[in-house]
Amino acid sequence: MDLAGTAQQLSGLESRLEDQDHRLDQFAQALQTLLNRTAPTQVEVLPPVNPPPSEPFSVPTSYPNLLPPVRYGGDPNACRGFLNQISIHFELTPWSYPTDRAKIAFVINHLTDKALRWANPLWETDKPIVYNYREFMSAFRRVFDPTGPKTNAAKSLLRLRQGTKSLGDYALEFRSLASELNWNNEALVAVFSEGLNDELQDEVAARDLPEELEDLITYLSYIDERLRHRRNTKERSMKPLVRPLLVQAIDGRPPETPFVLFETQNISVGIGLCHKESMFFHAITSPSYPIVLGYPWLTRHNPVIDWRARQIARWDNDCMASC
Incomplete structure (x- = not known):
């Protein structure tokens, strides 16, 4: 082995290492000089703002004991009531119907007659509409309630008559229909008075009647009760x-x-x-x-x-x- 050659190589490596150490020292001094020339800037680090943890969704241990909606066969007069029952059912038991398709399946399961005949081909052919609850219900309303509640209420209110009903029953039907409309008091009073039976109209023909609808109903209820009492008394005699x-x-x-x-x-x-x-x-x-x-x-x-x-x-x- 050539010991002299090896010693010479080691001496060269040692010399290069010392040179690198010297360069590192110079680099460190230059970096420190640059840092000293720069004004220190304090940055306030704010803690991250985390949103309040959302309450985990859980199925309640108790919930209202709802009756199932009445099966709907396609009668336009019953459409609104059926849709309200469906809406209440979904609102109070949302965990039972997590997807739009599940909701639509529930609705179709409560249809019968011509309403079911309308929905059957949509479900059987897997139409896109049976995956979108909002679109399905919009189509349902267009088919079975095309005129809308306001149009139906206006027509029904104009046709409403007291007949043999008590004034209380007549007023209840009248208020229910009138609540759908934006008619003013004068129009409602005129339509309500027109629907009174002949006996009551004859009784109040010469009287000054209240101008407000609710006051008129209260006033006529008293007179109607007196007429009915008089009639019942005669019948009992x-x-x-x-x-x-x-x-x-x-x-x-x-x-x-x-x-x-x-x-x-x-x-x-x-x-x-x-x-x-x-x-x-x-x-x-x-x-x-x-x-x-x-x-x-x-x-x-x-x-x-x-x-x-x-x-x-x-x-x-x-x-x-x-x-």
């Missing part, structure tokens, strides 16, 4: 006969309605100052030709009637003694 009575006219022929079916309760009757008694009356549908009323009573009391003066001139002697 009649009682059915155990055996119907055959009626004959003065010439012996039967009238158009030959049977008496009801009689009144006992009524205290006074005629003039001298004659008073308790009696009941038979009720009969008035025929279309004149009849003599109370013929048995007239034969028993035998009054003398002054037809010109329209009064009883005197009574039978037996009547004066016993009545």
Whole structure:
């Protein structure tokens, strides 16, 4: 081995290492000089702002016990109610229907008749609309509720009549329809008054009525209740006969309605100052030709009637003694 050559190589390596160390020292000094010339800038490092942790979605342990929506067959009048039931169901149980397709499947599952016939081909052919709940419901409304709630409400309100309903029931239907519209008070009062039954209209024809709808409803409710009470009282004063009575006219022929079916309760009757008694009356549908009323009573009391003066001139002697 050439020891002299090896020693010479080691000496050369050592010399190069010393030269590199010297260069590094010079570089460090130059870098320090540059740093000293630059003004120190303090940068305030703010802690990262983290959004508040969102509450993890979890299925509640208890939720409203909802009845399933009533199956819808395509009736435009029932469309709005059905859609409201669907909306409530999804709002209160969102975890049960996480996707649009799941919601649409639930809706179709509650259709029947022509509504189901409309939805069947959409589902069977896997149309894109059965993956988009908003578009599906928009199409559903266009088919089964094309006029919209306001148009339906306006038509129904103009057609609404009280008929035999109480004013409270009539007002309830009227308010429900009117809530869909932006009609002013004057228009609502006019339409409401037009829908009253004839009996109530006749009763208030000569009265000054309230101008506000709610005041008018309150006022008419009181009058309607009085009319109904009066009508019920009259009906209760009649009682059915155990055996119907055959009626004959003065010439012996039967009238158009030959049977008496009801009689009144006992009524205290006074005629003039001298004659008073308790009696009941038979009720009969008035025929279309004149009849003599109370013929048995007239034969028993035998009054003398002054037809010109329209009064009883005197009574039978037996009547004066016993009545």
